[in-house]
Amino acid sequence: MNIPRTEIFDEAQFASRAAAWIAGLIAAKHGRFRLALTGGETPRPLYRELGARFRSSVDWTNVEFFWGDERFVPPDSPASNYGMARETLLAQIVAPEKNIHPIPTVGDPQEAARAYEATLKNAYGAARLDPARPLFDLVLLGLGDDGHICSLLPGSPVLEERQHWTAAVAHGRPEMRITLTYPAIQSSRVTAFLVTGEKKAEAVRAVRSGDTALPGARLKPEGELVWLLDSAAAKLI
Numbered sequence: 210m211n212i213p214r215t216e217i218f219d220e221a222q223f224a225s226r227a228a229a230w231i232a233g234l235i236a237a238k239h240g241r242f243r244l245a246l247t248g249g250e251t252p253r254p255l256y257r258e259l260g261a262r263f264r265s266s267v268d269w270t271n272v273e274f275f276w277g278d279e280r281f282v283p284p285d286s287p288a289s290n291y292g293m294a295r296e297t298l299l300a301q302i303v304a305p306e307k308n309i310h311p312i313p314t315v316g317d318p319q320e321a322a323r324a325y326e327a328t329l330k331n332a333y334g335a336a337r338l339d340p341a342r343p344l345f346d347l348v349l350l351g352l353g354d355d356g357h358i359c360s361l362l363p364g365s366p367v368l369e370e371r372q373h374w375t376a377a378v379a380h381g382r383p384e385m386r387i388t389l390t391y392p393a394i395q396s397s398r399v400t401a402f403l404v405t406g407e408k409k410a411e412a413v414r415a416v417r418s419g420d421t422a423l424p425g426a427r428l429k430p431e432g433e434l435v436w437l438l439d440s441a442a443a444k445l446i
Contacts, residue, residue: 356423
């Protein structure tokens, strides 16, 4: 893994600067670009900016969209990560439906997790991950104030999963969730933490210092790691 790179933006500029950085990565890649989106409130304005400013300058037909985790709720639920991305980004751009791969949230959660793992393996073209050939071109990660990433929550058994690429998460939150596991998240050409707000500053400091009690600190990306922070989230580093 390369030495992490850190970009700190003024709070008012975070969405604009981060969107431009993501658009630049997509534009620089020839051919298919596999992008894993994150949920939560931090990326909402970023996705709006990405769709509005780069609707025409990025060839979105070459981008395949995946998700790092999802609450087990209908896609039209206000809590759906897919629904948020559909509203803020996907509705603004020309993206073929065959390139959009939301995490299924119907039926049995364990079966849904296995179905999404099959989707990932089909996109990857193999059943085993090769460190020399990343699954994703870019993984976007939020960071909870408890240090969680995706739905890899502190103390959860899923933190130890190394065989499956996905898992259902039954504990730690009111609703069931499905998450990518460390092997899938780490298999990316570029991994980017997107963190804003003063309440996340301690988690940023702890994860960057290697406190493995926090799930984010246990991540070992195989490609480039980038921290995109606003000034409030970066105040303790």
